[in-house]
Amino acid sequence: MNETIARLLGPADPEIGCDECFAEIDRYVDLELAGADTDAALPGLRAHLAGCPACREEHQSLRALVARGAD
């Protein structure tokens, strides 16, 4: 799909909101990096990341930070 159209229409799948996304993003990232089924554990979060650029950026940062083992 064209990028402008995709941004206007957003994700087709049901999604959670920004506040729920923030509440669960740490669990999502730990599950993701452990290779677990994130869609089953946290339905709607992946769709939200597709529709919300700010949450997507923060997810990418958290994932990159945890993956590099800074702690």
Next chain:
Amino acid sequence: MRAAAPIVGGVEARAEAPREVEWLRDLRAGNDEAIGRLHALLLRAARFEVGRRRPTLPHLRGDELDDIAHEAADDALMSVLRRLDDFRGDSKFTTWAYKFALLEAAVKLRKRAWQGREVPLEPESWTVFATGGLDPGAEVEQRELLAALQRAVATELTPHQRDVLVALALNGVPIDVLADRLGTTRGALYKTLHDARRKLRAHLEEW
């Protein structure tokens, strides 16, 4: 054996658990060394975010960026300490804490990037960007779809929904910058965006 403290929930199932339990206990007790460790962790995360975004902020000097990282870490420390009861142990404590520093840093940096800039609420472009590999028929179909969407944005949405959709989805205004300018929250704006998108999808199904 399960830890007695309810604050750590499922934490004890992981290898890091004993250290986390002890750290959480010390944080709750206001232990300076534990708080210092947390601040150092949050500062690392905030600097990581600043480093990732640095190429998009060429006008900011290194010391200005480090000031932002420190402010983000300080604000994140307050958030984490205030919300320790919210930590359920569903993730590592460090992952949970990092997200507060990354959020604070990202919000501050987006606001700096938009400081002094007008937030455009009118469409700047309805261009259909050419997509490689599309045959002429598909390209015509996309142009028609975009034209239908443009009409639907004008006729189906409330003025507020239109402003929010255009600013966020077409003009690329960051959601927290728009929330700040409109005196609302990111969650409320995303709900508006979501409702607008749902209306557009419903309209296209009838189209």
